[in-house]
Amino acid sequence: MSVEAREARQPWILLAPAISAVTLLLLVPLIFIVVYSFWLRTATGADQVGFYLDNWQEALTDRFYRDILFSTLRIAAITTVVCALMGYPAAYFIARSRGNKVILLLLLMLPFWISYIIRTMSWINILGVSGALNTLLMSVGIIGEPINMLYNETTVILGLVHFLLPFMVLNVFVSLDGIDTNLEDAANSLGATKWQSFIQVTLPLSLPGLAAGGLLCFVLGAGTYITPLVLGGPRDAMFANLVFEAIITQLNWPLGSALSLMLLVVLGALVMIYNRYLGMAQLMKGLG
Amino acid sequence: MSTVILDKIVKRFGTFTAVHPTNLEIPEGTFLTLLGPSGCGKTTNLRMIAGLLDPTEGEIRIGGKSVNNVPIHKRNLGIVFQNYALFPHKSVADNVAFGLKYRNIPSSEIPGRVQKALDLVQLPDVGDRYPKALSGGQQQRIALARAIVIEPDVLLLDEPLSALDANLREDMRVELKRIQDQIGVTTVFVTHDQSEALAMSDQIVVMSAGRVEQVGTPEEVYNRPASEFVANFLGASNIIEGKCTGKDAETAALDVPVFGKVPVPADKAPHVSEGAAKLVLRAEKLLLMPQGADTTGMVTSEAVVETVDYQGQTVRYFIRAGDRQFQAINMIDGHPFAEGTTVTVGFRPIDCAGLPG
Numbered sequence: 239m240s241v242e243a244r245e246a247r248q249p250w251i252l253l254a255p256a257i258s259a260v261t262l263l264l265l266v267p268l269i270f271i272v273v274y275s276f277w278l279r280t281a282t283g284a285d286q287v288g289f290y291l292d293n294w295q296e297a298l299t300d301r302f303y304r305d306i307l308f309s310t311l312r313i314a315a316i317t318t319v320v321c322a323l324m325g326y327p328a329a330y331f332i333a334r335s336r337g338n339k340v341i342l343l344l345l346l347m348l349p350f351w352i353s354y355i356i357r358t359m360s361w362i363n364i365l366g367v368s369g370a371l372n373t374l375l376m377s378v379g380i381i382g383e384p385i386n387m388l389y390n391e392t393t394v395i396l397g398l399v400h401f402l403l404p405f406m407v408l409n410v411f412v413s414l415d416g417i418d419t420n421l422e423d424a425a426n427s428l429g430a431t432k433w434q435s436f437i438q439v440t441l442p443l444s445l446p447g448l449a450a451g452g453l454l455c456f457v458l459g460a461g462t463y464i465t466p467l468v469l470g471g472p473r474d475a476m477f478a479n480l481v482f483e484a485i486i487t488q489l490n491w492p493l494g495s496a497l498s499l500m501l502l503v504v505l506g507a508l509v510m511i512y513n514r515y516l517g518m519a520q521l522m523k524g525l526g
Numbered sequence: 527m528s529t530v531i532l533d534k535i536v537k538r539f540g541t542f543t544a545v546h547p548t549n550l551e552i553p554e555g556t557f558l559t560l561l562g563p564s565g566c567g568k569t570t571n572l573r574m575i576a577g578l579l580d581p582t583e584g585e586i587r588i589g590g591k592s593v594n595n596v597p598i599h600k601r602n603l604g605i606v607f608q609n610y611a612l613f614p615h616k617s618v619a620d621n622v623a624f625g626l627k628y629r630n631i632p633s634s635e636i637p638g639r640v641q642k643a644l645d646l647v648q649l650p651d652v653g654d655r656y657p658k659a660l661s662g663g664q665q666q667r668i669a670l671a672r673a674i675v676i677e678p679d680v681l682l683l684d685e686p687l688s689a690l691d692a693n694l695r696e697d698m699r700v701e702l703k704r705i706q707d708q709i710g711v712t713t714v715f716v717t718h719d720q721s722e723a724l725a726m727s728d729q730i731v732v733m734s735a736g737r738v739e740q741v742g743t744p745e746e747v748y749n750r751p752a753s754e755f756v757a758n759f760l761g762a763s764n765i766i767e768g769k770c771t772g773k774d775a776e777t778a779a780l781d782v783p784v785f786g787k788v789p790v791p792a793d794k795a796p797h798v799s800e801g802a803a804k805l806v807l808r809a810e811k812l813l814l815m816p817q818g819a820d821t822t823g824m825v826t827s828e829a830v831v832e833t834v835d836y837q838g839q840t841v842r843y844f845i846r847a848g849d850r851q852f853q854a855i856n857m858i859d860g861h862p863f864a865e866g867t868t869v870t871v872g873f874r875p876i877d878c879a880g881l882p883g
Contacts, residue, residue: 418609420607420611426577426597426599427576428624429599429628430628442615443615
C-alpha cells in the first residue's frame with residue numbers, strides 16, 4: 239500500500255471508535271425515537287405499530303405543551319442572562335489575574351467533582367423550612383416563623399444558575415484570555431478611559447465567548463429536568479419533565495418521543511443559528 | 527511636542543529594583559533611544575512615561591507638568607507596541623480614527639485626518655481593510671499612523687521593529703526616522719538592537735541592570751564609551767587592562783600588554799587618571815596586514831590568525847598576540863587571511879578610548 243493511501247486511511251481508522259460510539263449510542267436510539275413518535279398508544283396500553291400523526295398533532299396543538307415550552311424557554315433565557323451577568327465579571331477577574339489563574343480555574347471546576355443532583359439538593363438544606371437560611375434569620379430575630387422559600391420558579395432558576403455558571407465563566411474566560419492586553423493599553427493611550435476601552439475593545443472581542451457560553455447555558459438549561467423536579471413546585475414543570483412524565487410515568491413512549499423531538503428541533507434550530515453566525519469552533523475552544 | 531523629564535525615578539517590583547534612581551531629560555523634538563539588553567529597565571522606563579506603570583519614587587514631567595497623577599488616557603501620548611496591538615475587530619480607518627473620537631474634533635474632520643495619517647505612512651488605500659489582511663510591516667505602519675494622528679506630545683515606541691523580518695526592519699527604520707523628522711515629535715524608542723539605536727537616534731541612553739550607563743549622541747556612545755559595558759554592548763571591542771603612566775591636556779599615556787605604549791586622546795579617556803586603566807580597542811579598528819606593511823602612525827604587534835569568520839563584505843578574525851586573543855573585524859577585498867597565517871596587527875591610538883581600571 240502506498241504512503242498516500244495509508245495516510246488517506248489513517249483519519250478513518252482513528253475516527254472509527256468515536257464514530258461507532260456516536261452511531262450506536264446516539265444515532266440509532268434517535269432513529270428509534272423518531273420511529274416511536276409515529277406509533278400509537280392504544281387504550282389497552284399496548285403500542286400500535288404504524289404511521290400515525292396523532293402524537294404530533296397532540297404535541298403541536300395542545301396549549302398545555304406550548305405553554306410549558308414557552309415557559310421552559312423563558313426560564314432558560316433568564317438563567318442565561320443571569321449567568322452572563324454573574325459569569326462575565328468573574329471570568330474577567332480570572333483572565334486578568336496574574337499567576338494564580340490555574341488555581342482559580344481549578345476552584346471553578348471544583349463543583350463538577352460533586353454530583354449535579356447532590357448539588358441541586360443542597361439548596362433544600364439551605365432554603366428549606368428548617369434550612370440554614372431560615373434558621374439563621376430566626377435566630378437573629380428578623381423573622382418569627384420560617385418562610386417557605388423553596389419550590390417556585392425562582393429556586394428553579396437559582397438551581398440552574400448554580401449548575402450552569404461554570405460553563406459561562408469558562409467560555410468567557412477562554413475568550414478574554416486570548417485578547418492581547420496591549421489592546422486595552424493602546425486604547426487607553428489613545429484617550430479612552432478604562433470603561434470606554436472595555437466597551438470599545440474588550441467586550442466586542444469577547445462576544446464570541448459570551449455567545450458560546452450563552453448557547454451552552456441555554457441549551458443545557460432548557461433541556462434540564464432534575465432541577466425543576468428537585469427545586470420546583472408542581473406548576474414549575476419544564477418541558478423535559480413532560481417527556482419524563484410521558485415516558486416513565488405514563489409509559490406512553492410514542493407521545494414522549496414526539497415531545498422530546500419537539501424540544502430537540504427547537505434547541506437544534508438555536509444551535510444552527512449560532513453556528514451560522516459564530517461557528518462551532520468557538521464552542522469547542524470553550525469546552526477544551 | 528514636549529520635553530520629557532525623569533526626575534530621580536525609581537521602580538521596584540516587590541523587593542526587585544527594576545529601575546535605580548534615574549535622571550533623564552528628553553529635549554523637545556529629540557529622537558531618544560533607550561538601549562540595553564532585556565531586563566535592563568528600558569521598557570519599565572517607557573511604561574512609566576506612558577502611565578502604564580507608576581514610579582515607586584521620583585517624578586515624571588512632560589512639558590513642564592508633573593504627570594505622576596495623570597492617568598494614561600489624559601497624557602496625550604502615542605504608543606506603538608511591538609506586536610502592533612491593532613484592534614482586530616475594527617477596520618484600518620476605524621483603528622486610526624480611534625484616538626480622534628476621544629478628542630474634541632468635529633466628526634466631519636476625522637476622515638480627512640485619518641487619510642492624512644495613512645498618506646504619511648504611505649498606505650493611502652487600506653482604510654477599508656481589516657488589520658488581519660495586512661502584512662506585519664503594513665500593520666506596524668498603521669499602528670504608527672494611529673499613534674501620530676492624535677498629534678501626541680510624545681511618541682513612545684516599544685521595540686516596534688523587532689517583530690519584523692530583517693529586510694523589512696531596515697526599511698521601516700528609515701521610514702520611521704523620516705516620519706519622526708517630518709512631524710518633529712519628541713520620541714522615546716526602546717530597543718535592544720544597537721544598529722537601530724545608532725542609525726535612528728539623536729540621543730542614546732545605554733542602560734544596564736536598571737541603571738543608565740551613558741547618555742550621548744550615537745558617535746559619543748560608540749567612540750567614547752563611558753564604561754566597559756557600553757564598549758561591549760555597542761559593537762565588539764577588545765578591552766585591554768593596563769595602566770596610565772601620565773596624562774596631560776592632550777593625551778593619556780596608556781601602557782598595555784602586547785602593544786605597549788598607546789597615547790590615547792585625553793578627551794576619549796576623560797575619567798582616566800594615573801594608575802590602573804583599560805584600553806578600549808574597537809574590533810573594526812584593529813587592522814590585519816601582511817608582515818612588513820607600512821604601519822606609519824600605528825601601534826602594532828605580530829599576531830597569528832586563529833579563527834576566520836567570513837561574512838562577505840567583512841570578515842571577523844580571532845587572532846592571538848602574545849598570550850592574548852583579540853577580535854578584529856575588517857573590510858576585505860579579495861581573500862581573507864588564512865587561519866595560521868602570521869600577520870602584523872595594528873591600530874591608530876586616536877581610534878582608541880580609555881576607561882579607568
